[in-house]
Amino acid sequence: MVPTGTTAAREFRAAVIGSPIAHSKSPLLHGAVYRALGIDCSYSAIDVDEAQVGAFLDDLRAGTAWRGLSVTMPLKGAVARLVDSTTAPADVLGVVNTVVVGVGPHPTLTGHNTDVAGVAHALAASGVGTPQRAAVLGGGGTAAAAVAGLAQLGAGAVSVIVRRPAAAADLQRIGGALGVEIALVPWSHAAEVVPASDVVVSTLPPRAADPLARELAAHAGFRTDGTLLDVAYDPWPSRLAAAWQQAGGRIVPGLDMLIHQAVEQVALFFPEAGADRAVVLRVMYDAVGAVRR
Known part of the structure; x- marks a missing residue:
């Protein structure tokens, strides 16, 4: 199940798994850091779906060179x-994006969730x-991490905007565990709740928020001084981000979140690299040609 080949010659191995996976920027981010820090570790993207993941993890337990996985x-x-x-907080969220x-x-x-730190650090770095x-758009695993990231910043209440509120009821349990009041809002009210929010995190897939963006852009009176983090970083800017910025708001690219959570992953895979956080952050931004905030 775990592929072999030229990467096996390296001292250590790591990878990102998911399906589809070819679009992932994680190999670029991690590879650049390991080269910069002189860590002999290969990092690849491996297509694994839900039917295969159990066997994949079993094979991982039988290996000797593996340091960790990024999970998407x-x-x-x-x-x-x-x-x-x-x-923590993966145990509360029931969602893991990192395996050591x-x-x-x-x-x-051991499962961790570095998406939480990714959200919190990306927003904090933007001011x-x-x-x-x-407010959070979406009700899946990334939405749970967004709620936890907002809780780390001190949010006492979060509106979670979803198409089927009943399907996102577990977010209320998560909010209770984190000390955050969760209001599940039907999607039909998104155009009312989003403009009234000072911080919005969209966890929707690329282009899924386009109808909302068109609705906001068509409203001549829509103005905001709030901050939008859109985790979908391709294409960028998203239509939602463009509409938000046009209305006077500040936008935070999903690439910022991706980089900040990847910095946490490097420290988990190689604790000895933890002291070089500033270096890791700079190398990752340079690797994707992004502007550090």
């Missing part, structure tokens, strides 16, 4: 159930303080 859609919930243990492989002949797998009126 649609595997974040499944991996949380399959690893040997999880850390233990050292030894029978390594254990966001304590959100007073926060």
Whole structure:
């Protein structure tokens, strides 16, 4: 299940898994950092779907060179159930985007969630303080991480805007565990709630928020001084980000979140690199030609 080849010659291995996976920028980010820090680690993108992930993790436990995995859609919930243990806040969220492989002949797998730190750090770096009126678009695993990231910034309440509120009811349990009041708002009210929010995090797939963007752009009186983080970074700017910026708001690219969560992953895979956080951040921004905030 775990592929072999030229990467096996490296001392350590890591990868991002999900399906589809060819678009992932994680190999570019991690590869640049390991080269810059002199860490002999290959990092690849491996297409793994939900039917394959159990066997893939079993093979990982039988390996010796693996340091960790980045986990993307649609595997974040499944991996949380399959690893040997999880850390906070992954244990509360039930969502894992990072797996650390233990050292030894029978390594254990520990699940983490660095998306939470990615959201919090990306927003804080853009100047966001304590959100007073926060909103999240979407109700999946990334939305759960967004709620937790907003909680880290001090948000006491978050409106979660979803197409089927009943399907996102678990976010209210998560909010309760984090000390955040969650209001599940039907999508039909998005154009009312979003403009009234000082911080908005869109966790929707690319182009899924386009209808909302058109509705906001068509409203001549729409103005905002709030901040929008759109986790969908391709294409960029998204229509939602463009409409938000046109109305006077500040936009935070999803690429910022991706980079900040990847910095946390590097520190988990290679704790000895943790002291070089500023270097890791600079190398990752340079690797994708992005402007650091």
